[in-house]
Amino acid sequence: MQKAELLTIIEKMSPKEKVDQLLQLSADFYTDDAEDRTGPMETLDINETTIANAGTILGVSGAEKAMGIQKNYIENNSHKIPTMFMADIIHGFRTIFPIPLALGCTWSKEAVEEMASISALESSVSGLHLTFSPMLDLVRDPRWGRVMESTGEDPYLNSEFAKAMVTGYQGDDLKEDMSKVAACVKHFAAYGGAIGGRDYNTVDVSETTLREKYLPSYQAAIDAGAKLVMTAFNTIEGIPASGNKKLFRDVLRDEFNFKGPVISDWAAIKEMINHGVAADEKEAARLAIEAGVDIEMMTTCYDKHLLELIDEDPKYMDLLDEAVLRILELKNDLGLFENPYRGADPVKEKEVILSASHRESARKIAEKSMVLLENNGILPLSQETAIALVGPKATTGDLMGAWSWQGKFDEVVTIAKGLSAKGKNVTVASVESDLFENTTESLEEAKQLAKENEVVVLALGEADWMSGEAASRSDIRLPQSQIDLFNEVRAIAKKVIVVLINGRPLDLTAISEADGILEAWFPGTEGGNAVANILFGDVNPSGRLSMSFPENVGQVPVYYNTENTGRPYESAPDEKYVSKYLDVSNYAKYPFGYGLSFAKVAYEGIALNKETIDSSDETVEVTVTLHNQSEETTIETVQLYVRDLVGKTARPLKELKGFTQVALAGNERKEITLSLAVKDLAYVHPDLTWSVDPGEFHIMVGPNSRELDLVKTLVLK
Numbered sequence: 001m002q003k004a005e006l007l008t009i010i011e012k013m014s015p016k017e018k019v020d021q022l023l024q025l026s027a028d029f030y031t032d033d034a035e036d037r038t039g040p041m042e043t044l045d046i047n048e049t050t051i052a053n054a055g056t057i058l059g060v061s062g063a064e065k066a067m068g069i070q071k072n073y074i075e076n077n078s079h080k081i082p083t084m085f086m087a088d089i090i091h092g093f094r095t096i097f098p099i100p101l102a103l104g105c106t107w108s109k110e111a112v113e114e115m116a117s118i119s120a121l122e123s124s125v126s127g128l129h130l131t132f133s134p135m136l137d138l139v140r141d142p143r144w145g146r147v148m149e150s151t152g153e154d155p156y157l158n159s160e161f162a163k164a165m166v167t168g169y170q171g172d173d174l175k176e177d178m179s180k181v182a183a184c185v186k187h188f189a190a191y192g193g194a195i196g197g198r199d200y201n202t203v204d205v206s207e208t209t210l211r212e213k214y215l216p217s218y219q220a221a222i223d224a225g226a227k228l229v230m231t232a233f234n235t236i237e238g239i240p241a242s243g244n245k246k247l248f249r250d251v252l253r254d255e256f257n258f259k260g261p262v263i264s265d266w267a268a269i270k271e272m273i274n275h276g277v278a279a280d281e282k283e284a285a286r287l288a289i290e291a292g293v294d295i296e297m298m299t300t301c302y303d304k305h306l307l308e309l310i311d312e313d314p315k316y317m318d319l320l321d322e323a324v325l326r327i328l329e330l331k332n333d334l335g336l337f338e339n340p341y342r343g344a345d346p347v348k349e350k351e352v353i354l355s356a357s358h359r360e361s362a363r364k365i366a367e368k369s370m371v372l373l374e375n376n377g378i379l380p381l382s383q384e385t386a387i388a389l390v391g392p393k394a395t396t397g398d399l400m401g402a403w404s405w406q407g408k409f410d411e412v413v414t415i416a417k418g419l420s421a422k423g424k425n426v427t428v429a430s431v432e433s434d435l436f437e438n439t440t441e442s443l444e445e446a447k448q449l450a451k452e453n454e455v456v457v458l459a460l461g462e463a464d465w466m467s468g469e470a471a472s473r474s475d476i477r478l479p480q481s482q483i484d485l486f487n488e489v490r491a492i493a494k495k496v497i498v499v500l501i502n503g504r505p506l507d508l509t510a511i512s513e514a515d516g517i518l519e520a521w522f523p524g525t526e527g528g529n530a531v532a533n534i535l536f537g538d539v540n541p542s543g544r545l546s547m548s549f550p551e552n553v554g555q556v557p558v559y560y561n562t563e564n565t566g567r568p569y570e571s572a573p574d575e576k577y578v579s580k581y582l583d584v585s586n587y588a589k590y591p592f593g594y595g596l597s598f599a600k601v602a603y604e605g606i607a608l609n610k611e612t613i614d615s616s617d618e619t620v621e622v623t624v625t626l627h628n629q630s631e632e633t634t635i636e637t638v639q640l641y642v643r644d645l646v647g648k649t650a651r652p653l654k655e656l657k658g659f660t661q662v663a664l665a666g667n668e669r670k671e672i673t674l675s676l677a678v679k680d681l682a683y684v685h686p687d688l689t690w691s692v693d694p695g696e697f698h699i700m701v702g703p704n705s706r707e708l709d710l711v712k713t714l715v716l717k
């Protein structure tokens with residue numbers, strides 16, 4: 001359909017019909033067996049006509065159900081406008097992939113794109129048109145439960161994954177390719193900066209930090225063509241995102257040139273009353289429509305008050321028309337006017353959902369996402385080793401994590417199943433352990449098994465409800481009962497390996513005496529097989545942290561790309577008046593970029609193809625040699641960091657500017673080259689513009705953000 005035809009439809013619509021297009025309702029308004037409730041429910045007090053005409057629907061799934069709702073919808077709609085189905089498909093539809101934070105640890109754009117592509121296919125055949133993903137909030141505070149939904153703490157890495165996800169979900173042409181769904185960038189903006197890590201809390205960031213650290217990943221997704229943007233719940237500079245003109249009109253639309261619609265988060269327009277910036281629903285509606293929010297999710301400030309606003313001032317009619325046009329354009333981009341059922345297909349649904357190839361992909365991606373944090377040589381295990389598997393995460397299907405509403409526990413390969421299928425001598429504890437309580441029986445069995453076996457694999461961690469939305473924690477240690485279990489087993493067992501299932505970086509002090517620690521995150525449907533493949537060495541772990549692990553919660557936020565202070569600790573470690581804690585180091589326990597493998601790779605030599613450059617249009621080639629000093633085949637993630645020695649604002653001591661994954665055979669030596677575009681050295685200046693300063697830069701290469709021994713100086717004239 002051409003734009004002119006959409007405009008003709010809009011001309012024919014009554015003002016109330018237009019307002020209805022702006023309303024998003026959840027699936028339970030249309031079906032009795034809705035599954036995805038993702039926010040507080042309230043009585044909306046709307047009539048059947050409004051329900052029948054509400055422009056978009058949240059959380060429907062199942063091809064037949066979606067087709068039925070669509071058929072009714074179009075029949076009842078005077079202009080034959082189709083509805084649009086949206087849902088939170090965050091890390092897989094029914095085939096559940098590792099949580100996004102784990103996907104971040106793959107450092108693999110291909111893996112992330114593949115996850116998005118499979119999620120899109122499974123969603124599309126089930127009748128969905130759009131996913132509320134990618135979530136691109138930069139995260140630095142592991143107390144915030146939603147760190148599990150982000151790919152991590154780094155603007156560059158997050159931006160690379162943002163592009164990969166949008167490409168995977170949307171492909172090249174949403175109208176033609178029914179296996180794809182539209183992507184929604186969220187939460188604009190800086191929701192990850194919630195003070196104290198408490199969900200929905202105030203965000204207070206400087207505009208330079210906002211622009212330099214928080215906004216790039218959203219912008220990358222928008223540049224990659226993402227179709228929708230969702231507002232954040234939080235305030236910035238005291239203004240809630242859903243009424244923030246500067247963010248949405250000036251930055252998103254004028255600067256980032258975003259043309260699609262904006263959707264509020266669940267009830268976020270009405271919540272401006274709670275924020276204390278709107279006296280009532282009418283004022284909330286006014287603030288939101290003026291800010292350019294087109295769709296109101298699950299409250300009815302627009303539906304109840306936009307017409308009143310229009311009566312008072314006709315300018316609101318123009319704003320309403322703009323919003324309706326953007327919504328219809330998105331429906332049109334998805335091809336819904338021509339084919340309102342789009343990819344929905346009950347036959348294909350049976351074929352593709354949770355297919356063997358999707359499971360295989362989920363397993364491989366889970367393997368890539370797991371991070372080996374400690375290994376004193378115990379890993380990999382031999383298949384003959386007598387192993388006892390103990391702990392609350394051993395036999396449970398709770399390996400999927402939050403935002404896996406279509407995933408089913410009984411479709412998950414548990415750690416017990418995975419290890420038993422591979423190991424020849426695996427005994428699984430028969431008394432099921434609880435996450436928060438040890439019974440005498442479970443402890444006794446654990447101790448007995450520790451005595452009888454060569455190795456105890458302890459599967460510990462969080463339940464799925466302990467991370468995700470509304471799941472902040474002030475204490476990020478393992479539950480005390482699990483620490484007690486660890487201590488009891490540690491005292492007896494010859495060797496103890498801990499496999500962690502969790503959605504956030506944890507304080508792991510209590511298990512530091514483990515012989516090996518594998519951070520498996522919430523690995524998804526194929527989690528158990530992936531854990532087994534790593535523990536038995538069929539797969540050499542290649543995951544690298546995309547978010548730092550603190551020593552303890554008191555250090556939070558601890559992240560790698562910090563600035564120097566005026567009194568840096570490193571310059572005078574014995575001095576009193578330097579920036580430090582009296583009781584803990586300044587550094588993360590496990591830093592950004594960190595992760596072990598079974599191989600030992602040395603970094604030798606660093607060379608730049610030019611050490612002096614004249615213009616910021618140039619590209620510099622950075623070459624290093626890798627030497628695999630072991631027999632193990634491995635994948636090494638080579639990381640390139642930069643420090644701008646003198647800037648107009650204090651510059652981070654290191655910033656990731658490139659990376660590559662290199663396959664190395666046993667004992668292989670390989671020279672690799674990374675390209676650094678000098679324009680990527682730009683940063684936000686005090687006048688809020690991006691540019692590169694002439695001067696000296698340190699170019700550093702290494703296996704993680706801490707071990708950066710190879711350094712060269714680059715001079716920009």
Ligand code: NOJ
Nearest residue numbers: 038039088132186265266
């Ligand atoms: C609230 C969450 O903040 C958001 O991420 C999600 O997409 C919506 N609810 C819809 O479920």
